[in-house]
Amino acid sequence: MSVSPEQVRHIAKLARIAMSNAELERLVPELNNILGWVEQLAEVDTGGVEPLTAVIDQKLRLRADAITDGDCREAILANAPDAEHGFFAVPKVIE
Amino acid sequence: MSELTSKTIAELRDGFRSGDFTAREIAETYNAAVAAAKTLNAYTVETPEDALAAAQAADEARGNGDPGALAGIPLGIKDLFATRGVDSTAGSNILKGFKPTYESTVTANLRKAGAGMLGKLNMDEFAMGSSNETSAYGPVLSPWRRKGSNVGLTPGGSSGGSAAAVAADIAPGVTGTDTGGSIRQPAAFVGICGIKPTYGRCSRWGVVAFASSLDQAGPMAKTVRDCAILLEAMAGFDPKDSTSLDLPVPQWEANLSSNLNGKRVGIPKEYRIDGVPAEINALWDQGIEWLKDAGATPVEISLPHTKYALPTYYIIAPAEASSNLARYDGVRYGMRAAVEGGLDDMYGATRAGGFGAEVKRRIMIGTYVLSAGFYDAYFTKAQKVRALIKQDFRNAFQQCDVILTPTAPSAAFGIGETTDPLAMYLNDVFAVPASLAGLPAMSVPGGLDGQGLPLGLHLIGNELDEQMVLNAGLAIEERAGFTARPEKWW
Helix, strand or coil: CCCCHHHHHHHHHHCCCCCCHHHHHHHHHHHHHHHHHHHHHHHCCCCCCCCCCCCCCCCCCCCCCCCCCCCCHHHHHCCCCCEECCEECCCCCCC | CHHHHHCCHHHHHHHHHCCCCCHHHHHHHHHHHHHCCHHHCCEEEECHHHHHHHHHHHHHHHHCCCCCCCCCCEEEEECCECECCECCCCCCHHHCCCCCCCCCHHHHHHHHCCCEEEEEECCCHHHCCCCCCCCCCCCCCCCCCCCCCCCCECCCCCCHHHHHHHHCCCCCEEEEEECCCCCHHHHHHHCCEEEECCCCCCCCCCECCCCCCCCEEEEEECCHHHHHHHHHHHCCCCCCCCCCCCCCCCCCCCCCCCCCCCCEEEEEHHHCCCCCCHHHHHHHHHHHHHHHHCCCEEEEECCCCHHHHHHHHHHHHHHHHHHHHHHCCCCCCCCCCCCCCCHHHHHHHHHHHHCCHHHHHHHHHHHHHHCCCCHHHHHHHHHHHHHHHHHHHHHHHHHCCEEEEECCCCCCCECCCCCCHHHHHHHHCCCHHHHHCCCCEEEEEEEECCCCCEEEEEEEECCCCHHHHHHHHHHHHHHHCCCCCCCCCC
């Protein structure tokens, strides 16, 4: 499988990374080179193999359903590029 | 007191406890050494006042007879760890100015043990790289140079600043992180020790996420013993990390022993690969002899899926990274691009301007392999091959107690010498399989190559058996007698 410039444009859109045409064109052969290399995995017979989900066997813990954190709005907003009235502020989304 | 910087952590700890010198003297000496080594670009932020405050507390605690395990020891901290009130940027422009309001569990554990912080250490952006060249702060220079050459060499990556700091005596020990070799390859490049513990030993809470199923913190230091001391302080169960192992922390230092009688050392035949310099294979053979001398018996083992480990890694790690890095949206922390338009334009411009080329490349690969129609062909397939790689190791550890290989397929290379992404990825060919299997693994210096550069030997242990890895590392350290130091030019 190889990717076309159109596909790369679509991936960049999904990844929310703005890219110039020149950048997209540079990426096409780079990505194809890497994807061509990972394709060797097709040689491996994985019939009947369960995909690995936990590298060290363990059960996902459940914690007590209790409040352990909170009341720290200032700390959460401290690094926001823009915060107003105790909220994160973003560019206008509704006209 | 400049000889203080050539001491190991064990020597500093013991000398401080017996009153040969104060914690303040240690901190002041190191603060001065850090300030005098800016040429190396190892630190992104210096925090001398933090080191001094911890030293003062340590000196007071000693007066009261109750110093912590790391009292009096100042450490360098990789910039991937969140440190309260101190820039924590993962080597990226997108986190420029980010000052966490919280402390990572690992650094909090180190502080609880009495350690101070000398500063934050440079690294490849988001730990994606093997040469420290992808950092937004520019590359770190290795203190090592080739014989008769002034060419700037990389200290490896992604924990490049960490490695350079220990090798240049501007930190007695440091934290690193290892996703696919980022502790071990740089440790090998600069002639120091570094261990990645079993996945889950060290909490990932407060460590900037790259590939969460692989990321593990670990120490880097001058000696095997120092690594044991630091790892004991860093490790431990943390309810805030869902994959943290709920197990007591072993007494790795107290149980160090280089007597390997009755132990079997696995030598995987698939690690004899083309294109590796003869000197590296010769060191590997020498390592086998050293372990035999320590009482161990070498056995040939097979890890049949070894050649598929790197391509598997370069599907799984970018896939997880593309998900993890979705959080950098210019809303909650980090930079926001000033751009006309709506929310989507802001996201696109922020991420375009904030991420470097290698990070973008990996986000793009990760997004692609997770996208509709390709998920099974790439991601699910890779997770199946990963299961086979894990099974290879399970089978191997039926026949042996520890595995010995070279750490990296080359010595350190020059800055700018490796430009092809795929060639760069091959640096981790020996390191990545243990990462995919979540196993503890360590690099220990073995000797110098013909150019006068350090080469490392790599030990892989079974799940939770850091002790075996450390003990075999100690056996090599005692026999290698690696005392070479870089000549000071910076």
